[in-house]
Amino acid sequence: MKKIDMHTHLLPERLPNFAEKFGYGEFIHLEHHIPGFARMMKGDTFFREIASNCWDPQVRIGEYAHFRTPVQVVCTIPVMFSYWAKPEDCLELSRYLNDHLAGVVDDFPEHYIALGTIPMQDTDLAIKELERLHGLGFPGVQIGSNVNQKNLSEVQFFPIFEACQRLNMAVFVHPWEMMGEAEMRKYWLPWLVGMPAETSRAACSLIFGGVLERLPKLRVCLAHSGGSFVPTIGRIEHGFNCRPDLVAVDNPVSPRDYLRRFWYDSATHDAQLLRYIMEVVGDEKICLGTDYPFPLGDLEIGKFIEEMGLPGKTLERVFYKNTLEWLYGEKEF
Numbered sequence: 357m358k359k360i361d362m363h364t365h366l367l368p369e370r371l372p373n374f375a376e377k378f379g380y381g382e383f384i385h386l387e388h389h390i391p392g393f394a395r396m397m398k399g400d401t402f403f404r405e406i407a408s409n410c411w412d413p414q415v416r417i418g419e420y421a422h423f424r425t426p427v428q429v430v431c432t433i434p435v436m437f438s439y440w441a442k443p444e445d446c447l448e449l450s451r452y453l454n455d456h457l458a459g460v461v462d463d464f465p466e467h468y469i470a471l472g473t474i475p476m477q478d479t480d481l482a483i484k485e486l487e488r489l490h491g492l493g494f495p496g497v498q499i500g501s502n503v504n505q506k507n508l509s510e511v512q513f514f515p516i517f518e519a520c521q522r523l524n525m526a527v528f529v530h531p532w533e534m535m536g537e538a539e540m541r542k543y544w545l546p547w548l549v550g551m552p553a554e555t556s557r558a559a560c561s562l563i564f565g566g567v568l569e570r571l572p573k574l575r576v577c578l579a580h581s582g583g584s585f586v587p588t589i590g591r592i593e594h595g596f597n598c599r600p601d602l603v604a605v606d607n608p609v610s611p612r613d614y615l616r617r618f619w620y621d622s623a624t625h626d627a628q629l630l631r632y633i634m635e636v637v638g639d640e641k642i643c644l645g646t647d648y649p650f651p652l653g654d655l656e657i658g659k660f661i662e663e664m665g666l667p668g669k670t671l672e673r674v675f676y677k678n679t680l681e682w683l684y685g686e687k688e689f
């Protein structure tokens with residue numbers, strides 16, 4: 357069976373020293389301290405150790421062959437978004453990352469599909485880069501769950517989503533700069549608790565802000581199976597019903613009505629939860645997505661899904677058809 361992993365991250369092997377170039381800021385740079393490994397540094401602070409499978413397309417293809425998954429959808433690592441930077445500098449960085457991804461797709465068209473990154477903090481520049489990406493053949497973009505702690509319901513972002521719909525570009529929402537991060541550094545809580553909440557924050561903002569209502573053809577996929585969004589939909593809906601004065605101020609439609617508007621990756625690490633989500637949102641909305649190559653990812657590339665005893669037609673949907681529909685729209689695959 358064909359398999360596409362729609363949630364993976366890829367960086368260039370070398371990054372220019374943007375902090376030096378722009379003269380400010382904690383832009384990520386790489387220190388290749390031993391062969392095959394590099395440290396991602398945020399200014400002088402160690403952020404994360406990465407291995408060659410984070411930058412070497414051939415190494416990745418080899419690792420994926422083991423799991424019979426020929427195609428990876430690649431996007432940058434959220435810490436690279438750099439929405440906090442000056443817009444022109446963020447545009448330059450985004451273009452650098454996007455051109456690198458385009459090169460990987462050009463070199464290995466059978467194995468890679470890329471999602472670009474755009475300077476969300478500047479509406480005009482974001483749309484400019486979105487249009488360039490569309491011209492380069494990118495089917496979509498990855499964006500953060502918040503933009504400098506602004507929610508995706510803010511009016512400044514609407515024209516960007518409108519442009520995504522107009523250009524038929526898919527949107528992948530990935531948690532980053534997690535709320536409460538500074539207050540809960542211990543125990544990896546930003547990743548374990550903050551990330552699922554961030555994704556729900558983004559989903560609720562797109563719903564309550566009326567973005568999905570006003571853009572019926574916008575196709576949005578939520579990382580990590582939507583985080584806490586689907587498991588807490590009862591609470592979200594109840595809040596909408598009991599305090600419409602707080603919740604239903606910009607959109608009168610119940611949040612439950614949008615469950616099937618989103619696509620969701622499969623990275624739950626929990627077959628029971630995935631089965632539940634599949635029941636609630638429909639099996640046409642779940643896409644194999646792993647967060648490879650990071651340790652919190654499903655690094656056996658959907659093996660737990662193969663073991664769930666799902667019908668062949670459902671597996672086919674989850675393993676590639678749903679991803680193609682999300683990326684390219686209502687075509688027959």
Ligand SMILES: [Zn+2]
Pocket residue numbers: 363365530579647
């Ligand atoms: Zn990810």
